[in-house]
Amino acid sequence: MTRDLSRLLNPETIAVIGGGAWCASIIKAAGTIGFTGKIVPVHPSGKEIAGQPALRRLEDWQGSIDAAFIGINRSATIKTVDTLRRLGAGGAVCFASGFTEAMAEDSGGADLQEQLVRAAGDMPVLGPNCYGIINALDRVAIWPDQHGMQAVDRGVAILTQSSNIAINLTMQQRALPIAYMITCGNMAQTSQADIAMALLDDHRVTAIGLHIEGFADLRQWEALAGKAWDRGIPLVALKSGQSEQAQQAALSHTASLAGSDAGAQAFLDRLGIARVHGLPEFLETLKLLHCVGPLASNRISSISCSGGEASLIADLAQARAVAFPPLGAGQKSRLKQALGPMVALANPLDYHTYIWRDGAKMTQAWEAMTGSGIALTLSIVDYPHTDAADWACATNAALEVRRATGAPFAVVS
Known part of the structure; x- marks a missing residue:
């Protein structure tokens, strides 16, 4: 019903x-x-x-x-x-x-x-x-505790059976606009899939994150996945229950049967619902989907002023099914104009510090790392907690590349 x-x-x-x-x-x-x-x-x-x-x-x-x-x-x-x-x-x-x-x-x-x-x-x-609901789009809270939500015009929805996790997520400081935070509790009548189906009718919702302890009516989840696909709204799952202890905790927490983790993974794969394995990853994935939507491919590029960072991100990609395609001739030409002859041109790119503080050159170089065939460009910038003023050039370059190209672009810090 x-x-x-x-x-x-x-x-x-x-x-x-x-x-x-x-x-x-x-x-x-x-x-x-x-x-x-x-x-x-x-x-x-x-x-x-x-x-x-x-x-x-x-x-x-x-x-x-x-x-x-x-x-x-x-x-x-x-x-x-x-x-x-x-x-x-x-x-x-x-x-x-x-x-x-x-x-x-x-x-x-x-x-x-x-x-x-x-x-x-x-x-x-x-x-x-169950704790209840926070609807930051329409400034509604039915919530018996503190929360860190602020009014937004659009954003992601998060559904969880855990009220404590929900409270903690409302306090996130990752610049993620959360439109809805909804706790589901035991789901005696209204299920997580029911709620998510209703949220898909709100055009202001950009993505839906689901902290799942167990699946009940599989047909409901199939219907949810189908409707989300039709609406172009991505779903992200944080599914607990990999360990026996987690399965027992789910049963005593909300009477959820976590079931086999391999079975849960196979089910999510069949539905096309991406699965993550921790809360930071959950929030950052939702942020990415809110900002740029689902990526067109697994082909990405990376820029940093550190060979060490370029090596690390290349290694991280090995286990994550993402690829760094080699630079094309046009990219190399534009990069050489911006960086000069002393920088080895590659993807991931270590652009050294020759152009640091030169906003125009930084923008030119970073823009060359976007383009056809690149689903997302990452700029690795670790901002200091002492005085970040000297890093404003990196922020401005990222904003200018996004404005000029409209290409998916992310600052990783």
């Missing part, structure tokens, strides 16, 4: 149900991102939550409820989900844990999760055991 997630992902009215510090944090997080809609606290005592008076019952609210954060215990969560469904709410985030992920400690967890799904009916539910 396909559920409409539009109201949940971009609500005008958010109900915050519960009275603890987590619910107060929801109100603060919404303010941090600049949410301008209505927040409706709900608590049976009618007390103030984060300075706002609470309604005693959801039924006391006269308007519509687009989204709700349910920050109460697991048994009360089920009753509240049923009430929200009857009121026509657009969806809910279920924060409580103690469902299928706790079956080893509490055999009743699975039954409670089934009750939760029945109570929700057609109303979308994220979780349980």
Whole structure:
């Protein structure tokens, strides 16, 4: 069943149900991102939550409820989900844990999760055991903690079952514009693939990163891959579960069956979903896809003012299925004009320091390393943490090459 997630992902009215510090944090997080809609606290005592008076019952609210954060215990969560469904709410985030992920400690967890799904009916539910949503495009946060997100006009979406990883990723300082951060929790009803399918309808999303603990409905993933291909939106997977310990952790964390890692790799390969193996690689891959999109080929070029760096990147390419094609006659001619006769011309290129601080010559040389047949040009520049002013020439040259050629160009530091 396909559920409409539009109201949940971009609500005008958010109900915050519960009275603890987590619910107060929801109100603060919404303010941090600049949410301008209505927040409706709900608590049976009618007390103030984060300075706002609470309604005693959801039924006391006269308007519509687009989204709700349910920050109460697991048994009360089920009753509240049923009430929200009857009121026509657009969806809910279920924060409580103690469902299928706790079956080893509490055999009743699975039954409670089934009750939760029945109570929700057609109303979308994220979780349980779930933090929620940050939509930086529309300045929406249903998020019970700190976050480092800022409003953006376009960017990547990240989906993860781990709320803690999600918090950490919102704090990234890699200049990656994150449009959505969404935690999926146990995925009792609404799956990671369901959410990603909905995000593909937002033209402002440039790529989708998926931190995956386990696959459930394989047909959903096939449909997601097909729709992403049709829309031209690349998908990147960070799939855990290579070790036995990781598989056990996934089961106790969100009740996900990680399965065979070889099987997972084969499945991702069949779907054409790129797989990475660590969070820094995950973020940098998303950044590359956001900036230049999928590369046309595996043929790249590299420039640096260090023979050591040229050697290192050539060696790194050996295990990564990328190639450094030899320079053509036209490239060599343009490079010789810029660099003079004392630089050995090759790809990767060590351009020495003869032209350092000469912005025009640096631009001319770097531009020669772009062109037909080069999917991406890398400029290796390690900026000092003391005084980077003398490195401005490298930054300006990179920007000028990109402006003049429109070719995919990356500064590696």
